Amino acid sequence: MTHVVTRSCCTDAACVHACPVNCIHPTPDEPDFGTTEMLYVDPSVCVDCGACVGACPVGAIKPHTRLGEDELPFVDLAAAYHQVERPRALQAAVPRTPRLVSRGGRFDVAVVGSGPAAMYAVEELLKNDAVRVTVLERLAEPFGLARWGVSPDHRRTRAVRSELSRILANPRVTLRTGVDVGHDVSLDELRAGHDAVVWAGGASAPRSATLPGTVAAVDLVSWWNGHPEHVEPPPGIDAVDVVVVGAGNVALDVARMLTAPPEVLARAELTPRVRERLAATAHRHVTVAARGPGMAAACTTSELIGLAALRDRAVRVTGLEPLRGVEHGLAAHRASVLARLAEAPVERSDRSITLALNDSARHVGDAGLVVSAIGHRLPDGVPLPVDPATGALAHERGAVVDPVTRVPLEGLYCVGWAKRGATGFIGTNKACARETVRSLLQDANRLVAV
Ligand SMILES: Cc1cc2nc3c(=O)[nH]c(=O)nc-3n(C[C@H](O)[C@H](O)[C@H](O)COP(=O)(O)OP(=O)(O)OC[C@H]3O[C@@H](n4cnc5c(N)ncnc54)[C@H](O)[C@@H]3O)c2cc1C
Ligand code: SF4
Ligand code: SF4
Known part of the structure; x- marks a missing residue:
């Protein structure tokens, strides 16, 4: 017997850490995490302990014996992933995120937008005690397309918002709603008041x-x-x-x-x-x-x-x-x-x-x-350089760059659909956020070293 991940999986990997035998893949450290459609339990390793079920914010994991007839294809899908796709994917390696070198004070980051990409970037940044984050959101409610996009009949997927709320509830995070960056406050003002700015404004214009x-x-x-x-x-x-x-x-x-x-x-x-x-x-x-x-x-x-x-x-x-x-x-x-x-x-x-x-x-x-x-696509009027080749923001591993010279614009980063274009699922933004935060911390550590 085995447990099985089903349709509502949004690839946020919350189950991965709950599993005592590390049998849910790809994990955020694995190369295909950024592109996978969903996560898969390895049926040959699963010990049926059930620990992953409670960890899943969208109720996507079930014991094999409780699957409806319509969900049985997910059993074969998991076996196929573990037998064919995973061995191929493991050939590439993913670098680790550095810690922020202590500089004796706080490190202030402004995050523009409050969709999934913003929230996963905040979660990654908060692993460093010195970090304080201000999230600026144009609308009155947070969570971007996790609130305004995910289909109303996919209630389980929509429940991912409770996981995003947990990130926002951290006392080192301040949420300011109703603030349109570029109109109500300029990017330059944000840069002047923070050690770094992460643009997570999405790309949901038709x-x-x-x-x-x-x-x-x-x-x-x-x-x-x-x-x-x-x-x-x-x-x-x-x-x-x-x-x-x-x-x-x-x-x-x-x-x-x-x-x-x-x-x-x-x-x-x-x-x-x-x-x-x-x-x-x-x-x-x-x-x-x-x-x-x-x-x-x-x-x-x-x-x-x-x-x-x-x-x-x-x-x-x-x-x-x-x-x-x-x-x-x-x-x-x-x-x-x-x-x-x-x-x-x-x-x-x-x-x-x-x-x-x-x-x-x-x-x-x-x-x-x-x-x-x-x-x-990106909405009009984003105050950052766009890469004509991709239609998304010009960047190198999440650090915003000049699209022609590729020289980084100091202290400016991007994540999510604004960075990759409109591709991927909610959880895809997790691996994307890791890459961006890795670049941000590497740059910050370099500044401390000189
Ligand atoms: C219709 C639809 C349905 C989807 N359904 C699913 C699904 O069921 N499962 C799944 O896994 N994925 C789904 N996705 C994909 C998923 O929603 C995206 O991967 C994810 O939302 C991208 O996250 P993001 O944070 O980059 O952008 P967004 O979620 O778009 O968040 C961007 C945020 O930035 C804010 N913002 C923009 N500009 C500014 C500014 N200037 N100042 C301040 N705030 C600003 C916006 O208001 C928004 O809150 C769906 C996408 C769409 C379009
Ligand atoms: S049931 Fe237990 S062993 Fe199986 S995937 Fe879930 S946590 Fe891992
Ligand atoms: S939604 Fe998250 S916790 Fe649930 S199965 Fe998918 S990756 Fe695991």
Whole structure:
């Protein structure tokens, strides 16, 4: 028997330290931690002690014997990771974070933004007793996309906010909400008052200017998550036929939420007003139009497993490419989930989701609502240099640099989506924050040495 990590895993690694036999991987010290879709228990090592279950903030870990039928694919996924992917990943090594050399006083850091990346950077910085952190957040509530992005029907994932609250509760942290850095206070003022500034402002502006008649997924998601700048629903919210352009996890979130029956909406974290509005459309058919093949679609395998598990609406995959030569590892499991969805009999249902692969959105003309879910970018007006090659901030291992000369801008660092572009999961920001804090502490120690 073994314990198993399931769909809601947000890769924050809280379980890793709870495990007495170190069988949950990749750990934050391992090279593939920054890119993994989820963590996996090694079934050959797990002693079934259950210690990881209570440590998980989102209830993602279960004993093998308590898995629902829909969760059984996660058993094979874990075995595939440990047998195939992990041995490959271990060939690269990750450097350790230095301690801050004592300088006899306090070391003040300003962190701009309060999303997951900011919180993990704060957690890493606080390991040094001299550090005091001021977190500056533009909105009235903290936690960025962990509050305004994660889908309301994924309540377990949303529970990661309690873990982020724990970081914020440290007495060496001050949170200032309603402060827009660049408008209410300048970056230069922050630099003058702190030993270092970490920019963690995210990159959640829609990637391309939204076409007429098209709604950006992030605007729709912001509305149902109660974002203060998106109080009214976008036009077309009552449409029966909807096309979502893009095939990442956000596209699948939109498809699930728009087709959710009243029982699911009742359990989702929504205001009564939003719940009522979403429930008003009893019939809805959503086509998620993916330009490329299923094996390359941006959505994770665990979200595809979640899609296949929906019993209260019809789900199918069309246009699946021939799946040859994928016999091993995590790819083989993705292929089998896609094949099962493609072969499923077409059911009549008031609510349906069609994942249309290798499709350049030819259904758009018939739709009452078109949602663009093709990714995100840095918002305009960020007061730091952008790297034209990546569209994210110009940096070297988290230290902000001039994009042309690559010379570091002293005391300025970046983390999260602002640093990497809009890729990765909540927990991906942990490894990212470690790299940035490592650079920050190395620079601070160098200054003490001279
Ligand atoms: C719709 C959506 C759903 C997602 N769902 C999941 C999921 O289910 N599971 C998962 O693992 N990952 C999910 N992700 C990805 C995850 O949310 C990101 O990896 C993560 O939030 C990035 O963290 P961040 O801190 O870099 O940015 P953000 O979370 O965007 O945080 C940035 C913060 O900075 C603040 N800010 C910006 N500019 C300023 C300024 N000038 N001054 C002060 N404050 C500022 C913002 O208000 C915000 O609070 C989702 C992403 C999206 C877009
Ligand atoms: S059940 Fe125990 S041994 Fe198994 S993964 Fe969880 S903590 Fe580790
Ligand atoms: S959410 Fe965190 S604690 Fe839970 S299984 Fe995933 S990595 Fe482990």
